[in-house]
Amino acid sequence: MRPFYEQYFYNRRPRKSGGEKFLPHFINDFLAWHEESLAETDEVRDPEGWMTACSQLDPKEFRRIVRAGVGGYFRKNGEWPDFCTPASFGGMNILHSLLMPMPRKIPADKLMVGEYIPERYRDCCRPAEVVRTWGPDETPSFEGLAPGTYFLKSNHASAQVMKIVLPCDEATLAEARENVATWLATDYGKQSSQWWYRFIDRKAFLERDLNDAKAEGPLTDFRFHVINGKISVLQMDVGHGTEDRHNPVYDQDLNYLPYNFLRQNLREEPLPENADLARDIARTIGAGFQYCRVDLYLRGREVFLGELTFLPNAGRRHVRSPELDEMICADWDPMPKFVRISGNV
Incomplete structure (x- = not known):
């Protein structure tokens, strides 16, 4: 070009x-x-x-x-x-x-993401358990579900999530139904260049909270940014929902980098024992795309695939550290490619 x-x-x-x-x-x-x-x-x-x-x-x-x-x-x-x-x-x-x-078969569809786990990793990596789904013309009901903590989400958007503790009261059920109606009516990505979301068959779903059984230890949130088949940076999300939330970052060899990424990096955090496995899974999944953020959650020895993201934050947030931005941009070789769909010019 x-x-x-x-x-x-x-x-x-x-x-x-x-x-x-x-x-x-x-x-x-x-x-x-x-x-x-x-x-x-x-x-x-x-x-x-x-x-x-x-x-x-x-x-x-x-x-x-x-x-x-x-x-x-x-x-x-x-x-x-x-x-x-x-x-x-x-x-x-x-x-x-x-x-x-x-x-x-859109990988950004949260209900489709499990199909992108490579065969050789399916014995050690899986998506969170989805216990119920609803389409646009269906009314959410939690009847018959076991007590516990769940998350209500949509499959075609970001930040459409509600924590549900069952059994719940009528007010919570009403709020959940209102949220689902709003979510499924939303053309997510319309105000950005995330055009693929409109082609996802919209659904709401309820998945089990991965932290519901804490015997294995706290949940580790890994976000691997893969560019041209290489782990460009691991963004670890720590303290989500607290004032101590921050993003320590690591390179492809899981060495700590003292730079700020999209959030502040306060300090190095210890990596769990199967961080190498998570990195290898992310690199294998991400290699199928020129760029992809692969979100993995680690709980003890278990690895869960959360979602695949192709334009984090609508592409509008700057990397806070110029040194880290330069390091990441060096991985854009080659740059994004023009791809023609046969029969289309």
Whole structure:
């Protein structure tokens, strides 16, 4: 593909210099670059198994999601996402979201994620147990379920979650039903370039709390960012829901890195004994995509696959440490690729 030469023009016009008025021009230049590069690419996929934003959306809607991705990044960070060189983790993720081929069996579907666990790891890794699901025309009911702690979620979005302790009272059940109705009516990703969420068959589901049986010790939350088949960084989420929440980070060899990632890194945290296994599972799963964040939860000797994410935080959050951002961006070699779905130009 040819480089996005226009990038140099826009880089000199950040938000503080009135750059927002250039957003329509940036989109026009991107679309022209996209059309030319797509016609020249040797990366071609079968439409029966794959889709891209360009192949799946009409031109007007494709333009809208480009604007949502680029404009959202620009307004949040005050600068343009650099599509010429890997200058920021978020910028590369925006570009990747607009170009990436997505399997039609969408891995971002939380109810589908278990199918992406490699066969050789299925004896030691599994998704959380889903005990009930509901479609848009179904009314959630918890009748007949065992007492305990659960999480109510949707399969097509982020941050749509409610903790449920059973048995529950009528007020909790009513709140759960209201949440499900709202979640399943929400076109998640519409205001960003996360276009794939709209093609997920929307459902709500109830899964068992992985921390419900604490005999094996506390739950460890690992988020492996895999770029071009390499573990670029492990983001460990510690103290979720507390004032002490922070994100210690580690490299592909699980060495601690004293840098801030998307949240503050307060200190090194001890890694559990099967951290090597979790890393190997994440790398194997992530190798199927140019970029993927693989979320794994460790409880004692057990490994659970939580979800696969392709544009964390809508690509709008900066890596807090310039040194770490530079290290991660070095893994974008090659940069996000143009992929043509056969029969689509």
